[in-house]
Amino acid sequence: xxxxxxxxxxxxxxxxxxxxxxxxxxxxxxxxxxxxxxxxxxxxxxxxxxxxxxxxxxxxxxxxxxxxxxxxxxxxxxxxxxxxxxxxxxxxxxxxxxxxxxxxxxxxxxxxxxxxxxxxxxxxxxxxxxxxxxxxxxxxxxxxxxxxxxxxxxxxxxxxxxxxxxxxxxxxxxxxxxxxxx
Numbered sequence: 001x002x003x004x005x006x007x008x009x010x011x012x013x014x015x016x017x018x019x020x021x022x023x024x025x026x027x028x029x030x031x032x033x034x035x036x037x038x039x040x041x042x043x044x045x046x047x048x049x050x051x052x053x054x055x056x057x058x059x060x061x062x063x064x065x066x067x068x069x070x071x072x073x074x075x076x077x078x079x080x081x082x083x084x085x086x087x088x089x090x091x092x093x094x095x096x097x098x099x100x101x102x103x104x105x106x107x108x109x110x111x112x113x114x115x116x117x118x119x120x121x122x123x124x125x126x127x128x129x130x131x132x133x134x135x136x137x138x139x140x141x142x143x144x145x146x147x148x149x150x151x152x153x154x155x156x157x158x159x160x161x162x163x164x165x166x167x168x169x170x171x172x173x174x175x176x177x178x179x180x181x182x
Contacts, residue, residue, distance in 0.1 A: 039067035040115035049122045065171040066120055073097060078112060080105050091174040114141035134162040135182055
């Protein structure tokens, strides 16, 4: 029997080591995982932003909502609940997260990120205030679990480009793309 684990196909489905490698490949391909229940710390730099300056309230809300988005993503991935993503994710970011959850479910493994914080910088704020481009250096520990058994753990700094757009009372992540570096 073939068992699909995202980009991998495991013959027989009994080789735990291959399942771990496939799960890690899926996680790193999406650069997503599970996080602790509390919102992570987010340091926010607006010194490079253009073409317009950021309003004070937006400068408070962006890091708050970025942290809440990562927190929401953590819970959704940890519990395989794509229905939780709708509050802080939309568009392509939401589609990628749903695909990551589906890949995780197929692998039979759980992936968790322990979030040690984010260094977030704003680089573009659209003239009409409808989009903000962000660069994030995320300090994370990635864990892969088979049930409750830890099978792999590594600490990494990952780099993301994000695009946030306003919703009724908060900002949503529309794009979350990992990049090798800035």
